[in-house]
Amino acid sequence: MHLEIKDVSYSFDGKQNILEKLNVHVDEGEFVTILGPSGSGKSTLFHLTGGILEPDQGDILLDGKNINGLKGHISYMPQQPSLLPWRTVLENVLLGSELAGIKDKEMAKALLVKAGLGEYEQAYPHELSGGMKQRAAFIRSILSPQDLMCLDEPFSALDELTRVQMQKWLMSFWEEYRRSVLFVTHSIDEAVFLSDRIYVLSAKPAAVIKEVVVPFPRPRREEQLLSDDFFHLKRELYAALKPTFTT
Amino acid sequence: MKRRMWKKGAPFFLLVLLLMAWESATAILKIEEWLLPAPSAIFIEGIKSVHSLWGHLLSTTELALSGFLIGSCIGLLIAAALHLFSGVKDAVYPLLILSQNIPVIVLAPLLVIWFGFGMLPKLIVISLVCFFPVAVASLDGLRQTPAELKHYFKMMGAGNGQLFWKLELPHSVPFIFSGLKISATYSVMGAVISEWLGAKSGIGVYMTLASSAFRTDRVFVAIFIIMGMSLLFFGVITLLERYLVSWKRKEDEKHASGN
Numbered sequence: 001m002h003l004e005i006k007d008v009s010y011s012f013d014g015k016q017n018i019l020e021k022l023n024v025h026v027d028e029g030e031f032v033t034i035l036g037p038s039g040s041g042k043s044t045l046f047h048l049t050g051g052i053l054e055p056d057q058g059d060i061l062l063d064g065k066n067i068n069g070l071k072g073h074i075s076y077m078p079q080q081p082s083l084l085p086w087r088t089v090l091e092n093v094l095l096g097s098e099l100a101g102i103k104d105k106e107m108a109k110a111l112l113v114k115a116g117l118g119e120y121e122q123a124y125p126h127e128l129s130g131g132m133k134q135r136a137a138f139i140r141s142i143l144s145p146q147d148l149m150c151l152d153e154p155f156s157a158l159d160e161l162t163r164v165q166m167q168k169w170l171m172s173f174w175e176e177y178r179r180s181v182l183f184v185t186h187s188i189d190e191a192v193f194l195s196d197r198i199y200v201l202s203a204k205p206a207a208v209i210k211e212v213v214v215p216f217p218r219p220r221r222e223e224q225l226l227s228d229d230f231f232h233l234k235r236e237l238y239a240a241l242k243p244t245f246t247t
Numbered sequence: 248m249k250r251r252m253w254k255k256g257a258p259f260f261l262l263v264l265l266l267m268a269w270e271s272a273t274a275i276l277k278i279e280e281w282l283l284p285a286p287s288a289i290f291i292e293g294i295k296s297v298h299s300l301w302g303h304l305l306s307t308t309e310l311a312l313s314g315f316l317i318g319s320c321i322g323l324l325i326a327a328a329l330h331l332f333s334g335v336k337d338a339v340y341p342l343l344i345l346s347q348n349i350p351v352i353v354l355a356p357l358l359v360i361w362f363g364f365g366m367l368p369k370l371i372v373i374s375l376v377c378f379f380p381v382a383v384a385s386l387d388g389l390r391q392t393p394a395e396l397k398h399y400f401k402m403m404g405a406g407n408g409q410l411f412w413k414l415e416l417p418h419s420v421p422f423i424f425s426g427l428k429i430s431a432t433y434s435v436m437g438a439v440i441s442e443w444l445g446a447k448s449g450i451g452v453y454m455t456l457a458s459s460a461f462r463t464d465r466v467f468v469a470i471f472i473i474m475g476m477s478l479l480f481f482g483v484i485t486l487l488e489r490y491l492v493s494w495k496r497k498e499d500e501k502h503a504s505g506n
Contacts (some may be wrong), residue, residue: 084414
């Protein structure tokens with residue numbers, strides 16, 4: 001799997017560009033984060049990749065094939081868990097693959113057990129806590145057959161403690177399965193802790209102003225969050241981001 | 248516990264109280280039986296004519312049920328069609344409302360002229376009153392599908408068919424049931440009215456005969472039977488709803504308890 005977003009520009013009204021000649025790529029098994037201030041067009045980038053919007057200029061290439069405006073090529077995890085309230089947790093995590101025309105119940109059950117949701121297989125979403133719902137949503141996107149997972153600020157609606165827990169959980173889960181991930185966030189800590197590579201976006205119009213490779217070895221541990229290297233990188237990213245929200 | 252018993256029993260107690268007031272009023276004020284019979288007299292008459300009533304009851308039930316089923320299906324189809332072709336909706340929706348403004352009493356004899364005395368005009372009358380609540384409620388349910396769920400479906404590449412069958416339709420099931428409950432009670436009324444047009448048997452027929460013979464007690468028997476049937480229909484739909492949308496009830500309970 002290789003995703004390449006090449007010179008993509010997009011505007012809603014034809015005048016002011018939301019995205020300006022954006023270049024982003026994700027390699028096989030790579031965790032790439034788009035870091036940018038709120039309202040910088042990060043979600044628009046996802047809508048373009050998901051095919052519900054079409055770029056004005058540029059190409060979105062998946063394994064060399066142009067997928068401009070084509071739906072169904074990514075596995076998506078939204079900000080809100082977006083679980084269907086009338087389906088049990090098990091039926092919910094199967095939804096993504098069901099939409100693609102396949103269903104692997106055994107795999108789903110195994111992953112739910114791994115995610116600590118084994119007992120909740122037959123429960124309804126309203127019985128779960130916020131963190132559990134997001135875990136279910138993540139399992140749903142892992143079970144979806146598309147090679148590229150797009151996670152759109154999946155933890156931004158959670159409280160601080162749950163968020164840190166969820167990041168650790170996601171990391172351990174991802175390190176085991178190694179899917180290609182395009183992750184969007186506005187949290188520097190989250191970006192550094194999770195990613196292999198980070199793109200920093202400017203505010204309107206969004207363009208890549210910095211690309212950083214995160215050098216920490218995997219599996220990542222919590223202690224790394226307190227290391228000097230971590231702070232150094234964080235400072236660097238903050239310095240890059242600063243002009244985007246002061247102007 | 249006591250509160251809960253009171254909540255469940257209150258309507259029943261109130262009904263008993265009303266009947267008692269009625270009973271004593273007829274006795275004290277010496278009201279003529281053909282004007283307003285006492286509840287006890289109505290009850291006795293009801294027991295006496297159980298045998299002859301049974302046939303009427305069956306044919307009305309059959310009529311109401313089939314009209315209800317046809318009307319609800321039409322309502323659902325209309326809602327789905329208007330939802331899927333939103334351009335048509337703006338044109339058709341006002342007509343749907345107008346259809347409810349036609350006085351059934353006036354329309355019914357016309358239908359007999361057009362379609363004769365068979366089942367058809369009767370079913371048309373019942374369907375006409377039954378389709379509307381279902382259509383409006385389902386349309387609301389389809390339209391109010393949460394945007395974030397729709398967004399997820401679209402991002403995952405779901406087609407319009409998948410969007411409808413897997414998201415919008417299941418989401419509107421609780422709404423559809425609200426419509427069905429109203430239609431269920433209307434269907435009995437619709438059946439009785441359509442039987443006035445001319446039928447061999449049915450509660451409507453029994454009622455017309457009773458009222459032209461000044462058998463007020465029998466008219467009241469018929470009224471109570473209609474009420475009972477409506478309640479029964481309503482109850483059956485409520486039970487079905489409990490079974491089919493249990494997720495919704497649990498969710499609501501959770502909200503109510505403040506968690």
